[in-house]
Amino acid sequence: MDTNQILLAHTQYVAKFYQAYRGPLEKLIELIRYSIGEAAPAPDRVRNFLMRESTQRTLEQEWETALWRSADRTKSWRLVCLATQTDPEVAARLLAKRPPSPDCCSFCWADERGVMGALISEIDLYGNEVPAVRLHRQCARPWKLHRDLVARASGAASNIRESLL
Numbered sequence: 001m002d003t004n005q006i007l008l009a010h011t012q013y014v015a016k017f018y019q020a021y022r023g024p025l026e027k028l029i030e031l032i033r034y035s036i037g038e039a040a041p042a043p044d045r046v047r048n049f050l051m052r053e054s055t056q057r058t059l060e061q062e063w064e065t066a067l068w069r070s071a072d073r074t075k076s077w078r079l080v081c082l083a084t085q086t087d088p089e090v091a092a093r094l095l096a097k098r099p100p101s102p103d104c105c106s107f108c109w110a111d112e113r114g115v116m117g118a119l120i121s122e123i124d125l126y127g128n129e130v131p132a133v134r135l136h137r138q139c140a141r142p143w144k145l146h147r148d149l150v151a152r153a154s155g156a157a158s159n160i161r162e163s164l165l
């Protein structure tokens, strides 16, 4: 495995462990280096890697991991695990759960109080906003995957019911 692959894998691992990390980049670099262990590249190398837009795109598209710098006052960073469930019942439970405050992302539950524009409302099948569900742009896709999974499962269930009638 080359260094980039190792960094991608361990960034994903840290995201899975914390689910939603919010904090300074320096701390994040330390967590990733700690996860790699003795073979960890120097902090500067990790920093350059994480700050690259291409890294952030690869993480999101291939590693179910979102990484971005927030627009909050301290310019803190977010590392969010975007992995989705395959069991429709579990997905339905997660969709039904509401975070403790409307300032939190409904998917990853990170609190974005005071950060303008951090969260967007969910858009339903008909193109209408769902004001009760607020999401990071990055979290909107896994949220929708859960929605689709539950919709497909309940569609399948009603098909079975109909065929039994």
Ligand SMILES: [Zn+2]
Pocket (backbone or CB within 6 Å): 080, 105, 106, 107, 108, 109, 110, 135, 136, 139
């Ligand atoms: Zn989120």
